[in-house]
Structure formats: C-alpha cells, structure tokens
Amino acid sequence: MRVRTKNEMNMVFMDDGSILYIEEEQNSVRSNIIDQYVKRRKELELTQSELAQRTGMARENITRFESGRYNPSLEIMVKIAAALEMELKIDLVERG
Secondary structure, eight states: OOOOOTGGGGEEEOTTSOEEEHHHHHHHHHHHHHHHHHHHHHHTTOOHHHHHHHHTOOHHHHHHHHTTOOOOOHHHHHHHHHHTTOOOOOOOOOOO
C-alpha cells in the first residue's frame, strides 16, 4: 500500500505513468478564462467600473479577478459572463 504525501495530494498519477500537477492545470484553465473575459470586456468597450456596475460587484473584485488574484465562484463567473453578453460553458474532454 502506498501512502500519499501532502505533496502528492496536488498530483494525479495517470495510467501512462505521467503525473498531472493540479495547480499547473488549475492555473492554465484560470488564465485562459480570464483572457477570454478581458478580451470580451474590451470588445464591448467596457471599463472595469462599468462591468462592476452590470454585475453588482465591487470594481476591486473585477480588478482582482482580471489580475488572477481572485478565484471567483461558479456563480460569480456566470454573472460576469452574462454581463458580458456571454454564456459560460464547462466541458470535460478526454485527454489525448
């Protein structure tokens, strides 16, 4: 029986012997989503303050979200997407 260390709790051991590092995967997904939100906000020519007004959030939270210093709930992400005239979709796809 193999006992997992605290470090290993942040990893998934794949069938092919490779290791998936959870934090790296999470950061990659978060960065991709933030990039899409910021791009759309700029396409709509909205300031962070205007987006905050549309969502009912504090501008500081929009700033923190866009800088990657805020990990919003799914509810908040849906709210921001709606304010940007977008729909949030989450897909699980097989690794290939």
